[in-house]
Amino acid sequence: MIALDDIDRALVRALAQDATASAGALGRTLGLSQPACWRRIRRLRDAGVFRGARLDVDEQALGFGVTVFLGVKLAAKGRVSLEDFERAVTAIPEVQTVEHVLGGYDYRLRVVARDISDFERVLRRRIMALPGAGAIDANVLLSEERRPGPL
Incomplete structure (x- = not known):
């Protein structure tokens, strides 16, 4: 440090x-x-204080009007490695963040979509087809008051 x-x-x-x-x-x-x-x-x-520079993109200006947070519980942890799940989920462009968490779910995902029907397509065809995906819980973002910033 x-x-x-x-x-x-x-x-x-x-x-x-x-x-x-x-x-x-x-x-x-x-x-x-x-x-x-x-x-x-x-x-x-x-010293690693800065991990890089990122462009802060306005998702709505690009046509992505829906953001959904998903809690994903793996169905069978012994059969599918965490690395296999992480590799597959990070390949989905609509998945903006993948967080391995403790609690009721194994992963928390931030997913963007053009609208609810587009989100349903991503959910059914991509996310539910992930190796080891089990129970999924969704929370639709209504508004965001504070974006991550300096500590």
Whole structure:
């Protein structure tokens, strides 16, 4: 684990809000020179604080109006390996996240679809056909008030 000072924390917050900000602009905001800011960014990246840069896509603008969270319980854990299930589920483009969890289900999936009938098609043809898929519970997202951000 890397030791972070106040400037490092401010830099992480700023980059979490806008990953495209230049080192020069960030440096001016934080009272650093462009090279000093770039060195800090590189140190944080090398330490694994940043796992990469992602584009935050508006799913509705692309025509995906429905988001469903699925709880999936594997039918027979001994017959199908977790790796086989994970490999198969991550190959489905509509599945945005795959989380191996403790509790009533083995996996939690975030699935996007164009509409409910499109979701039903994905559920029946792809998700229910996954190796080892057993009980499935669905929760439709009505609204999202907070997106993941800086800690």
